[in-house]
Every structure is written in structure tokens, then in C-alpha cells.
Amino acid sequence: MTPTDPDTEAIEHRLAAGRELDVEPSWRRLTDALVQRAAAEDLLDVAVERHESPFGALMLAATREGVVRLGFPDEADGFLDELARLVSGRVMRAPRPSLAAARHQLDQYFDRGRTRFDVPLDWRLTRGFRREVLTVTSAIPYGRTLSYAEVAACAGSPRAWRAAGTALATNPLPILVPCHRVLRGSGQIGPYRGGTEVKRRLLSLEAGGTADQGA
Amino acid sequence: MPSGGRRSRAPVPPFATVLEQHGRVLLRFCISQAGPDRGEDVFQETMISALRAYDTLKDPDAVRSWLFSIAARKAIDSHRAVGRAPVPVDDVDVIRSAVSGGDPANAAGGEIWRDVARLPDKQRQAVGLRFIADLSHREIAIVMGTSEAAARRNVFEAVRRLREDLTDAVR
Numbered sequence: 001m002t003p004t005d006p007d008t009e010a011i012e013h014r015l016a017a018g019r020e021l022d023v024e025p026s027w028r029r030l031t032d033a034l035v036q037r038a039a040a041e042d043l044l045d046v047a048v049e050r051h052e053s054p055f056g057a058l059m060l061a062a063t064r065e066g067v068v069r070l071g072f073p074d075e076a077d078g079f080l081d082e083l084a085r086l087v088s089g090r091v092m093r094a095p096r097p098s099l100a101a102a103r104h105q106l107d108q109y110f111d112r113g114r115t116r117f118d119v120p121l122d123w124r125l126t127r128g129f130r131r132e133v134l135t136v137t138s139a140i141p142y143g144r145t146l147s148y149a150e151v152a153a154c155a156g157s158p159r160a161w162r163a164a165g166t167a168l169a170t171n172p173l174p175i176l177v178p179c180h181r182v183l184r185g186s187g188q189i190g191p192y193r194g195g196t197e198v199k200r201r202l203l204s205l206e207a208g209g210t211a212d213q214g215a
Numbered sequence: 216m217p218s219g220g221r222r223s224r225a226p227v228p229p230f231a232t233v234l235e236q237h238g239r240v241l242l243r244f245c246i247s248q249a250g251p252d253r254g255e256d257v258f259q260e261t262m263i264s265a266l267r268a269y270d271t272l273k274d275p276d277a278v279r280s281w282l283f284s285i286a287a288r289k290a291i292d293s294h295r296a297v298g299r300a301p302v303p304v305d306d307v308d309v310i311r312s313a314v315s316g317g318d319p320a321n322a323a324g325g326e327i328w329r330d331v332a333r334l335p336d337k338q339r340q341a342v343g344l345r346f347i348a349d350l351s352h353r354e355i356a357i358v359m360g361t362s363e364a365a366a367r368r369n370v371f372e373a374v375r376r377l378r379e380d381l382t383d384a385v386r
Binding site: 023038 | 226227228229230231232234238239240242243246247255258259262263266267269270272327328331342345346347349374375377378381
């Protein structure tokens with residue numbers, strides 16, 4: 001034995017130094033490749049992307065069938081968890097053609113270059129009467145509005161305006177399914193998933209203004 | 216996509232979150248077991264396997280041990296595939312430079328992984344799980360499917376051998 005014998009502690013120290021291995025330089029490349037392969041092997045149940053908008057960063061999610069959820073900035077925190085709970089745990093941040101189409105069309109819409117959306121939608125996060133209400137809502141033309149009672153009547157239950165309100169408040173696809181075009185009978189603007197201010201700005205945009213703040 | 220019986224189980228975390236929380240340390244573990252290049256392949260294989268089997272994950276709290284047990288298995292497959300060939304020198308250099316942070320005084324710290332690569336499978340795994348992944352002996356036991364005492368012994372034996380290797384090298 002020589003006096004330079006490394007002791008156990010020194011060995012463990014050297015081994016533990018491996019924890020500092022910096023993987024950031026290759027992380028993006030590796031996760032991109034992973035996402036690509038997951039898509040190629042049909043393992044990607046839900047693809048999620050962020051999309052910058054005049055209202056801040058929107059969250060968009062799509063299944064194989066189409067766009068399944070649009071979230072406003074204040075919904076970003078629980079967004080992935082909600083999808084894992086309600087759709088599938090196989091959620092990844094990844095591109096998908098339906099998401100690309102939705103993002104492009106949203107940009108056009110915010111620039112007043114589009115009045116209707118033409119992207120595949122997956123309606124699985126709504127059902128029954130709520131779904132009826134949203135189907136009716138999706139047919140309200142750009143720049144026009146209906147009242148909660150009118151929407152309820154169109155969905156087949158004239159007196160269910162309160163339930164119609166709930167359906168609209170829980171719309172999983174706001175903007176794409178234009179629940180902002182449904183107002184209180186009194187003409188008051190009514191509540192909105194993304195906040196009353198966002199609803200007011202969307203209505204102002206469609207009335208010929210812009211989506212910008214204070215327009 | 217499963218639709219039945221979903222509500223009766225604890226919700227699984229979104230895979231994106233699992234990747235974000237455990238991915239980097241898992242990648243370091245894979246590199247410690249198979250070197251930088253093959254380590255990246257092992258990482259990729261591990262994640263694809265995990266994604267494929269994600270439905271079968273029974274206990275969401277055990278997702279970390281579950282991932283490491285997949286990675287440990289994939290690393291063994293990779294190790295077998297290349298036989299007993301020593302880790303290419305380039306690989307060792309990458310680990311060394313990463314570990315030493317450019318400080319020549321610490322440069323020897325990286326070399327130790329060349330010796331780790333030559334350890335028996337169980338000892339190599341145990342060392343990676345203990346020192347790279349920072350798992351407790353209890354969790355190492357779960358990952359490797361052994362008793363806690365066996366996990367402790369695997370780590371101990373590995374460190375003892377590495378000490379002997381270094382002593383030999385010095386002599």
C-alpha cells in the first residue's frame with residue numbers, strides 16, 4: 001500500500017460528482033427526438049403547445065381527433081394535470097397538425113383576418129345538454145350575440161338558461177367555440193372563463209375594433 | 216386511450232411533468248451506466264417504454280422507482296449488446312470534463328466511471344442509483360428488486376472494488 005491510497009470517502013465524493021453532469025446542452029435535442037418518436041409510434045395521446053396572443057399565452061391541447069382544450073393564461077398551472085385526469089396521462093409538449101392550424105387561425109382571428117374557425121375539434125370534454133348548448137353556440141355568426149335563454153331554447157330546453165350558463169362557463173374550447181357571443185338577457189356582458197375583460201375585448205374585436213387592451 | 220375505470224384510480228401525473236421532474240437525473244443515470252452516446256439511446260428507449268406502459272403504472276407515487284427500474288433494465292440490455300468492451304476513451308473524456316468542470320485538480324473524478332463500467336451489473340447499477348440518482352438504499356432495493364440489505368451490500372462492494380482499482384492504478 002502506498003500513502004496515496006484513496007479512501008472510501010474520496011471515492012464516494014468522486015462518484016457523487018457525477019450528479020453535476022450538465023445535460024442541458026443536449027436536453028432540447030433529446031426531448032425533441034423523443035417527442036418525434038412518440039408521435040411516430042402513436043404514443044402521443046395529447047399534444048400541448050403554448051400560443052402567444054393579445055390576451056397572453058394561451059394553452060392549446062389536441063388529441064388525434066382534434067383540438068380538445070383551449071386554456072387562458074390563468075389556467076396554465078393546472079392545464080396538464082387536467083388533461084391527464086380527464087383524457088390520458090400520455091400528455092407531452094409537442095406539435096401536432098391540428099394545433100398548428102388552430103394557432104395560425106387564432107392569429108388571423110386576432111388580426112381581424114378571419115371570422116370563423118376551420119379546425120378539427122374533439123368534443124370529449126363536454127357531453128349531454130352542455131354539449132348541445134355549445135353546438136348551438138358554435139353556430140352563432142361572428143359579430144352576433146344571443147342571450148342565455150335563446151341559446152337554451154335553441155338547445156331544446158327554453159327554461160334551462162341557468163344550465164346553459166354553466167355549459168358556457170365550462171366551455172373547454174373558448175374562442176374556437178364562441179361562448180363569448182352569449183350575453184345576459186339584460187344585455188349585460190356576463191361571466192367568462194377567461195374573465196369579463198377578455199370577453200369584452202373579444203366582442204369589441206368582432207364589432208370592428210381590435211383585441212388590444214383599451215380598444 | 217382508456218376511458219373506463221379511470222376514476223377509480225389515483226390520477227397519473229401528465230407524462231410531460233414526469234419528463235420535466237425526473238428526466239435529467241434519469242439521463243445522467245443512463246450516461247453513468249452506458250457512456251454519453253449509448254446513454255442517450257438508453258434514455259430514449261427508457262422513455263418510449265415508459266410511455267408505452269404508462270397505462271399500467273399502478274401507483275403514481277412510485278413513478279420515479281418505476282422509471283429507474285426500466286432504465287436499469289435497458290442499460291443492462293445495452294451493456295450486453297456491446298459485450299465486455301471497455302468504454303471508449305472519448306466517452307470517458309466527456310464524463311471527466313463534465314464532472315471536473317474544467318478543473319484539472321478534479322479531473323481524476325471523471326476517470327472513476329471507466330472503472331464503474333467494468334463492475335458487475337448489479338454493482339454498477341447500485342452505484343449509479345446511489346451516487347448519480349441519489350436514491351436511498353430502500354429505493355435502490357425497490358428499483359433492483361432486491362432486499363434493502365442486498366442493495367446496501369451492492370453499493371458497499373462496488374465502492375470497495377473501485378478503491379482497489381484505484382489503488383492498483385496508483386501502484
